[in-house]
Amino acid sequence: MSIDPLEKFHLQFQSFVENNPNVISAARAASQIPEAAKAVIILSPLSLQHIFSRQWVSKSYKKTIVERPERLLASSIGIAAAITMYPALFSLKSSFNRMGSLTAPHVTKVHAKSWSYEITKLCQEASFKLSEGQIEVPDDWNSGDIYLSPTTINALCGTIGAIETGIDTIFSGPSPEHICNRTFVAIRPPGHHCHVSTPSGFCLLNNAHIAIEYAFDKYDVTHAVILDFDLHHGDGSQAICWKRAGFKPDDSDRNEHISNYKSKKNIKYDELNNNITDNKVDSSENYNDDNIDNYNDFGKKLARFPKVGYFSLHDINSFPTETGYATSENIKNASTCIMNSHDLNIWNIHLSPWDNEEDFMKLYRSKYRTLFAKADEFFKLSKQEMLKLKKPFKGLVVISAGFDASEYEQHSMQRHNVNLPTEFYTIFTKDALKLAQMHCQGKVISLMEGGYSDKAICSGVFAHLIGLQNQDWIKEWGSEQVVKEISRGCKPNWKPYKSKKSKDVIRIWAEEVIKLGRAMIPEFEDVIFKEANPSIPSKKSEGTIAQRISRNKVQSQEANGKPSRRLKQDIPFLQQEFSSEDEEDDADYVYDEELNKTFNQTVEDITIDDISRHLETLEIIQSDEETDAKYSKLDTVQKQKHSFSTKYQYKAPSNFTKRQIRYDQTSNPSLQPYDDTDISMISHISTRRHTTRSGRKW
DSSP states (O other): OOOOTTHHHHHHHHHHHHHOGGGHHHHHHTTTSOGGGSEEEEEOGGGGGOOOOOTTSOHHHHTTOOOOTHHHHHHHHHHHHHHHHOTTSEEEEEOTTOOOOTTSHHHHHHHOHHHHHHHHHHHHHHHHHHHTTOOSSOTTSOTTTOOOOTTHHHHHHHHHHHHHHHHHHHHOOSSGGGOOSEEEEEOSSOOTTOOSSOOBTTBSSOHHHHHHHHHHHHHOOOEEEEEEOSSSOOHHHHHHHHHHTTBOOTTHHHHHHHHHHHHHHTOOEETTTTEEOOOOOOTTOOOOSSOGGGSOTTSBOOOOSSEEEEEEEEOTTSTTSOTTTOOHHHHHHTTOEEEEETTEEEEEEEOOOOSSHHHHHHHIIIIITHHHHHHHHHHHHHHHHHHHHTOOOOEEEEEEEOOTTBTTSOTTTOOSSOOBOTHHHHHHHHHHHHHHHHHSTTOEEEEEOOOOSHHHHHHHHHHHHHHHTTOOOOGGGGSHHHHHHHHGGGSTTOOOOSOOOTTOHHHHHHHHHHHHHHTSOTTHHHHTGGGGOTTSOOSOOOOOHHHHHHHHHHHHHHHTTOOOTTOOOSSGGGGOOOOOGGGOOSTTOOOOHHHHHHHHHHHHHIIIIITTOBOOOOOEEEOOHHHHHHHHHSOHHHHHHSOHHHHEEEOOOTTOOOOOOSSOTTTOGGGGGGSGGGSOOBOOSOOOOOOOSSOOOO
């Protein structure tokens, strides 16, 4: 008998439809919309198994650990919010039983087998070290950001499996009709800080590059761009681009050290069952695919496929370029801009402060959209390159979707007064769709990176998914009250309100969202919810006598003002007090009649006008030969100014009826360029030494 990991969600969704008659027709429309027109969301229950297990540290220290299993719950609630708005436009999959391999070629070509060996070995040793009150990671790792547990290896293999599922979804299927172009993979831990052999900033594997390598190995993808909008610079993703260009990895010395150690030990491991086996391997086997003999005197060799361009929007004053902790090398790396030189295509843009929505839109048009112009340039040059080589070009757009730049991220993470409005995640994602339509037959995979407060993740994922289906973001959806209501569902001990006003549509809708989100992954019950329910027996025990003695010793040291064993004290977040969203109550709640009224109108508008619309094809009007010729003659600065949006125009099909814009463009003219004409919908279907990452009527 097969197990359906989404059975609980399906039952909850059925209840949602029955409770909301006005979406019944919309839900039924799902069967009439081709699978290829839907966005697929991949859930990764195994990602929950990466757990902070230093039980002997103080409660105040535990509060600084913001990369936690609960992040997947927050993302699920954001996913549920998008599904309630457009139930016919999304498909949900669970990769609950798919474990990838740390020794798979698409992993070892990114990180090398030596790294796969070390991470497996450390996870195997973690249980003993933790029981002894010892830090379970090496001395040269930042133990404030990086932690391991015996089950972390399962989480990493599960993450790889989810990534593979996402790539398979957009490139293959039971039939061509079941191949979808767009997918969002909700995974953790994040990956864009992980270098070839060095973890950093919560990241243990570089998920984006693994996805690209898998797409290359299995589906012949030759070129990819990484569009990274996480608050922090993806130094690991950028460093691996240098490796792909043929340059010696910045952490190659560590890589060679691990390789030599493994060769001496002459052992092989099985990462699936976490046991060291007796299988012998040839000690001469080369576990370091970056053998120093392959490089010239300047540390470079020939570049290899797939070719990858890295394009990032981030805060230059945050990790890994934290003010007061940054090295000159990190600052230079986070500011690198180079195109079509030395096999490198990298462009970094720094976030700027803004005062109001109009200011932000000007920033986006004049500064941030440059990323797409550079990515477009990369793809065009790549096509020319492949044409000269007489080889086929095949492209892919990868989004490193971090939500810690959100206006709703907690201040302890976002200390430098730059952020992004929630609507950004919709606008940026729609621009990514344009890029993919022009160069990659619409193929886009989005991988969750950062985002650490419940509000930032819930609202960010919600807005991102709306953009992934090329719909408009409605400003009411991102209001403080709406975000607060749905983020309540991230509390392990969440309970519905005992009573609600019949006209309080926001709270009624939010509870539907919360129920759907909490039903998406059955493992939430064991990993998250059980902690908050004293009536459910806990699997945790007081531990062995050695564990209790070690724990008491560490707690005694902390009480006397001494640092606990090997816990790093030179990182800023230990002085930060993270606000607990669980402490919020209902005492300050004021019913906003106007907000509820307009919120309800947006729901009705969707039901009547938009629910059966989907993005299947785009009619793209590319510039004529004369314009292309002029563009090719521009210098770099001129090309940067030559807007991505003006170089390509988008034409609405003749059967397209423009939707009513849901904000007053008269009062806010800056929003005019961002209506449905940005991309038209088809409506023919009727119905090395690092500072810390985290810093201290329905």
